[in-house]
Amino acid sequence: MRDDQKDARRDAILDAALDLLREAGWRGASMRAIAARAQASKETLYAWFGNREGLFEALIRRNALSVQSTLAPAVVAKAAPEDVLTRFGTALLDLQLGADAVLINRLAIADPVLGAILAEAGRESTLPLLARFLSELDPEGAIRADPLDEAIEDYLGLLKGDLQIAALLGVPRAVDTRAQARRATERWIRLYAVNP
Amino acid sequence: MRDDQKDARRDAILDAALDLLREAGWRGASMRAIAARAQASKETLYAWFGNREGLFEALIRRNALSVQSTLAPAVVAKAAPEDVLTRFGTALLDLQLGADAVLINRLAIADPVLGAILAEAGRESTLPLLARFLSELDPEGAIRADPLDEAIEDYLGLLKGDLQIAALLGVPRAVDTRAQARRATERWIRLYAVNP
C-alpha cells in the first residue's frame, strides 16, 4: 500500500469511527462496527492503532491538528482589533460547538486518558494562538491584555458562556456564533481598554 | 421496610453508584457492581429504578435537589451586592467543580437522555435563583442586569471560564474558588454598572 493510500485509508477509518460515534455513541462505536463501516479488518485496526483507546486517541490528535490549521488564518488578518478578535472568536466558537468537536470532547470526557490528551492537545493548539493574539492586539496602546492569563480566561468565558456545556449535554441552544463572538469581543474590550 | 428505612436504603444505593463512578467510571458502575457494593439485590435495583438509566436518572435528580438547597441560602443574605454575588458565585463554583458534580455531569454527557434531564434539572434549579438574584441586585439603581439573559450568561462565563471543561476532562486546575468568584463579580459589575 502506497503511503498516500495508507494515509487516506487511515483517514477513512477515523471518519468511520466519527460517523459511528455520531450515530450510535460511544457504545455503538465498537471496533467491530468501525471495521465493518470502513470495510477494514479488525486486525488492521489493532495493527495500526494498538487498541480502542489508541484509535480514539488518533481521532483526537487529528482533530486538534485540523483545529489549529483552521484557526491560524484568523490570526494573521490585519484589521481593527475588534474585527479581527470577532473573526477569531467566531471561528473558535464554530469549532467548539461543531458536531465533530462535540463528539471528540464527549469521548475525552468519558475516558481519563483521552481527557488528558485532549486537554493537552487542545491547550497547545489554541491557547498559544489566542495568547499571542491578545498580547499583540494592542494597536496604539488602547488595549492592554494584562495579566495575560486572566485576559485569556475572561475572553474564553465571555465567548463560550454555558454554550459548550449545553452542546456536550446534547441540548444545544441555537446560536449566531458571529453575533456571540461580537458580543464577547465588545465586552472583553470594555474590560481591558486602557481607561480614557 | 419502613418508609424512612427505604429512603435511607435508596440513598445508600445511589451513594454506592456514585462511589463506583468515582472509582471505576461509567464502565465500572455496572448494576452488578452497584448491587454488590450496596449489599442489595439486582432485582431490587430493577424493581426500584426500572433499569440502569433509571438509576442514573435518580442520581442526577437527587443531585439537582441538593444543589438547589445548597445554593438557596446564599441568595437571601443581605449585604453589599458584590459580597453577596461573590458568595453566590463561590457556592456555585464549589458545586460545579466538586467531585460529585463532575461525575454527574460526565454521566449526563455520555448519555443523551440523561443529558436532557440534567440540562433541564440544572437550569431549573440554579438559573431562576441567579436570575432573580441579579435582577434584584440593584441597590440604588447603580447596577442594571439588562438584558437579563445576557447578564446571566456573562456572569456564568466570567465565573466558570474554562474551569468546568477542564474538570470534566479530568485535568482540574487548582482554583481558589472564592478568589475566582470575586474576580468574576468585579468584572461583571464593571460591565453592568450604570455609568457615572
Next chain:
DNA sequence: CGATAGGCGTACCGTATGGTACGGCTTGAA
C-alpha cells in the same frame, strides 16, 4: 402470633465486546 410482602443472594440467559488467529487475495517491489 401467624402470614405475607418484599428484600437478599445466586444462578441463569442471550448478547455483545475487546482482542487474537488464520486462510485467501490484492498489490507494490524485485
Next chain:
DNA sequence: TTCAAGCCGTACCATACGGTACGCCTATCG
C-alpha cells in the same frame, strides 16, 4: 513475472453486561 508484505473477512475466545427468575429469610402488619 515472481514473491512476499500486508490487508480483508471470518471465525474464535474468554469475559462481562443488562435483565429475569427463584428460593430463602427477615420484618412488618393484621
